Amino acid sequence: MMNRSLRFHWSLSQAGDKFRRSQATKEMSGLPSFEAQVDLCRRAEECGIDSMLMAIGFSRPDPLLLSTAIGMETSRIKFMVACRAGLISPAAFVQQINTLSTLIQGRVHINMVCGHTPHELRYYGDFLTHDERYDRTDEFLTVCRAFWNGREPVNFEGKYYRVEDGRLNTPFISDEREAPEIYLGGNSEKAAELAVTHASCLWRFADAPMRVRPAIAPVLEKGTEVGLLVALIARPTREESLRAAGSLIENFGAETKQVHREFARKSDSVAFTSTYKLAESAESAWLTPYLWTGAVPYLGAPAIALVGSFEDIATALMEYKEIGISQFLFLGWPDIEEMTFFGSGVLPLIRKQELSLYSAVSRQPSALSRQPSALSRQPSERKADS
Amino acid sequence: MLQGGDRSGSGLSAERVAREAALPDLEAQIDFCRRAEECHIDSLLVDINYGKPDPMVLSMALGRATEKIKFMVAYRPGLMSPALFVQQVNTCSVLTGGRIALNIVSGHSPREQRYYGDFLSHDERYERADEFLSVCHAFWERNGAVNFDGKYYRVEDGRLNTPFVSDERTHPEIYLGGSSEQSRNVALKHADCWMRFADAPEKIKEQIRPALDSGTEVGLRLSVITRPTRKEAVRAARSLIESAPVESRRADEKRFVTGSDAVSMKKTFELAEDEWLTQCLWTGAVRSFGASAMALVGTPEEVASDILEFEEAGVSQFILAGWPKLDEMIIFSREVMPLLNV
Numbered sequence: 001m002m003n004r005s006l007r008f009h010w011s012l013s014q015a016g017d018k019f020r021r022s023q024a025t026k027e028m029s030g031l032p033s034f035e036a037q038v039d040l041c042r043r044a045e046e047c048g049i050d051s052m053l054m055a056i057g058f059s060r061p062d063p064l065l066l067s068t069a070i071g072m073e074t075s076r077i078k079f080m081v082a083c084r085a086g087l088i089s090p091a092a093f094v095q096q097i098n099t100l101s102t103l104i105q106g107r108v109h110i111n112m113v114c115g116h117t118p119h120e121l122r123y124y125g126d127f128l129t130h131d132e133r134y135d136r137t138d139e140f141l142t143v144c145r146a147f148w149n150g151r152e153p154v155n156f157e158g159k160y161y162r163v164e165d166g167r168l169n170t171p172f173i174s175d176e177r178e179a180p181e182i183y184l185g186g187n188s189e190k191a192a193e194l195a196v197t198h199a200s201c202l203w204r205f206a207d208a209p210m211r212v213r214p215a216i217a218p219v220l221e222k223g224t225e226v227g228l229l230v231a232l233i234a235r236p237t238r239e240e241s242l243r244a245a246g247s248l249i250e251n252f253g254a255e256t257k258q259v260h261r262e263f264a265r266k267s268d269s270v271a272f273t274s275t276y277k278l279a280e281s282a283e284s285a286w287l288t289p290y291l292w293t294g295a296v297p298y299l300g301a302p303a304i305a306l307v308g309s310f311e312d313i314a315t316a317l318m319e320y321k322e323i324g325i326s327q328f329l330f331l332g333w334p335d336i337e338e339m340t341f342f343g344s345g346v347l348p349l350i351r352k353q354e355l356s357l358y359s360a361v362s363r364q365p366s367a368l369s370r371q372p373s374a375l376s377r378q379p380s381e382r383k384a385d386s
Numbered sequence: 387m388l389q390g391g392d393r394s395g396s397g398l399s400a401e402r403v404a405r406e407a408a409l410p411d412l413e414a415q416i417d418f419c420r421r422a423e424e425c426h427i428d429s430l431l432v433d434i435n436y437g438k439p440d441p442m443v444l445s446m447a448l449g450r451a452t453e454k455i456k457f458m459v460a461y462r463p464g465l466m467s468p469a470l471f472v473q474q475v476n477t478c479s480v481l482t483g484g485r486i487a488l489n490i491v492s493g494h495s496p497r498e499q500r501y502y503g504d505f506l507s508h509d510e511r512y513e514r515a516d517e518f519l520s521v522c523h524a525f526w527e528r529n530g531a532v533n534f535d536g537k538y539y540r541v542e543d544g545r546l547n548t549p550f551v552s553d554e555r556t557h558p559e560i561y562l563g564g565s566s567e568q569s570r571n572v573a574l575k576h577a578d579c580w581m582r583f584a585d586a587p588e589k590i591k592e593q594i595r596p597a598l599d600s601g602t603e604v605g606l607r608l609s610v611i612t613r614p615t616r617k618e619a620v621r622a623a624r625s626l627i628e629s630a631p632v633e634s635r636r637a638d639e640k641r642f643v644t645g646s647d648a649v650s651m652k653k654t655f656e657l658a659e660d661e662w663l664t665q666c667l668w669t670g671a672v673r674s675f676g677a678s679a680m681a682l683v684g685t686p687e688e689v690a691s692d693i694l695e696f697e698e699a700g701v702s703q704f705i706l707a708g709w710p711k712l713d714e715m716i717i718f719s720r721e722v723m724p725l726l727n728v
Contacts, residue, residue: 058546127542
């Protein structure tokens with residue numbers, strides 16, 4: 001892990017919605033500006049971003065079809081398409097993802113989510129509990145991977161899914177892989193177990209490195225990567241970043257706070273509620289010199305943010321790299337400006353520090369041997385025949 | 387009809403045909419869509435099965451590359467939840483200016499449906515299609531939260547923010563196919579147009595009266611082989627079946643019909659006992675290429691006059707196919723459509 005470059009992803013905003021998550025989802029229009037989203041994705045291509053997270057929810061367009069449309073307008077950026085098991089049969093999902101891969105040269109990852117709000121899941125006819133949803137996701141991914149492994153015909157008989165002699169002719173097409181990379185989000189133990197079984201990377205909300213390290217150790221040991229979901233407020237100087245952070249929350253009043261109190265009350269997600277509680281209960285809004293929870297009460301758990309100068313942010317990211325974090329999923333306010341600050345200010349510092357780290361590592365082979373051996377294997381090799 | 391190749395005279399092995407069908411040639415398909423726009427075709431059917439790319443995703447991509455043509459996306463209930471389906475259709479409408487219609491099929495091959503975890507019987511599938519479309523329509527009505535408690539689907543306070551967007555309609559036009567009584571009932575209740583395979587116009591007239599009486603349009607799935615003279619048309623038709631590796635095709639079709647529980651498919655195969663049902667309506671290719679290969683064969687005048695007869699019987703839409711489909715589409719647009727005053 002230490003000898004691999006950090007990978008960075010960005011969350012596609014409801015573009016045109018400058019202060020994402022400040023409204024109750026019910027009030028979002030569901031008609032985002034396509035042009036603004038394409039602009040953001042093109043900027044991401046210039047800023048060294050690997051993929052855009054295409055979120056799923058009743059308030060948004062369908063992420064798989066939106067990825068198809070934006071994919072037609074872009075050439076390098078990948079799409080991390082969110083999927084909830086329980087909405088679609090695994091074979092139909094694989095067929096849709098494979099079709100997308102053939103149309104946009106394999107620029108597809110999957111972000112498997114188990115759902116965080118039972119209330120919303122029922123819109124889709126989904127009445128399972130938190131733990132049952134993880135069991136179903138386990139079955140869902142088992143069937144999907146059987147199709148991707150080319151072990152047709154696929155036969156499966158589980159509690160939630162049953163497939164008989166399944167086959168699909170349209171393959172997953174990519175120069176790099178035989179199946180899409182699978183990301184899985186969650187802070188619960190169930191999520192970690194599931195990620196170890198099926199995913200190449202587990203997403204967690206950010207916390208202080210000292211608390212993240214023990215939490216992710218079991219996952220890293222099994223050879224699954226861990227990534228952090230965190231907002232960014234990076235500016236040329238620390239002072240400017242603090243001013244940006246301050247003016248961000250000045251825009252919001254008690255009403256936005258209420259939106260998120262309500263959300264946290266209805267959610268059964270460990271990740272969303274624990275981060276929210278952390279922000280509500282901590283004595284200071286600063287969990288580390290760079291990690292700020294000040295916007296969480298207004299903008300929800302994903303608003304936990306790294307705030308600082310370009311150097312500060314690079315230092316913070318490299319600290320996470322040191323404890324084993326290998327990927328980041330960012331968001332910002334507004335995204336396109338924050339992404340530009342990241343691409344021009346922070347990313348060059350990261351790549352420079354990584355370069356000096358690699359040369360240090362190659363002089364001292366012992367530095368590598370501290371890492372569990374499974375980490376040096378590529379996820380594609382590891383999962384291919386499990 | 388967009389997907390699926392020109393099966394005649396290709397001489398390709400079945401495996402190769404399958405492989406090519408599975409990978410969309412986007413450039414060629416965009417080209418075909420643009421030609422269809424020039425030919426004043428209303429929409430292209432994008433069908434669904436395990437051997438082809440997903441029609442919704444493919445239509446989304448093609449819709450972004452075209453301007454006028456609509457996509458009639460085939461879908462089976464039982465593959466996804468109605469709310470997700472509506473969300474996908476609406477997303478497609480937003481990004482293509484409403485150029486999406488639906489061909490809801492209940493499925494004809496129990497074996498293939500099991501690939502997708504679908505183990506229902508023929509009648510249950512229509513029951514489910516009924517529920518599926520009830521929930522979809524409830525979302526499209528945008529009349530508050532959707533609640534539904536059925537045998538196959540349950541929705542509580544459902545809402546979706548992305549609406550169906552089109553200058554013409556508040557929900558996509560729905561085509562529903564089948565010849566069984568159940569299919570007709572579901573079509574009458576939920577669809578804008580009931581799609582059928584062809585038969586002689588006088589038979590069609592009598593079969594479709596209940597649909598027309600209840601305000602549902604009726605459409606036919608047909609193939610066309612139009613040539614300057616009748617002799618050339620018949621020769622083209624004959625060479626079509628001669629060029630196909632007939633024995634293997636027959637074996638395929640036999641397997642297909644045996645494996646199918648669709649009433650419409652079986653009925654059409656029975657009709658194929660008579661080679662000519664009218665002067666132009668030819669069943670010769672049905673045994674080789676399936677029920678949708680029932681074809682109007684003749685001069686532009688003959689084909690047009692048969693179409694007008696169907697129109698008189700109450701048929702208002704046609705889903706046409708041909709071999710090769712591009713050439714046949716161009717001939718139809720240039721030679722036949724002017725005679726129909728469309």
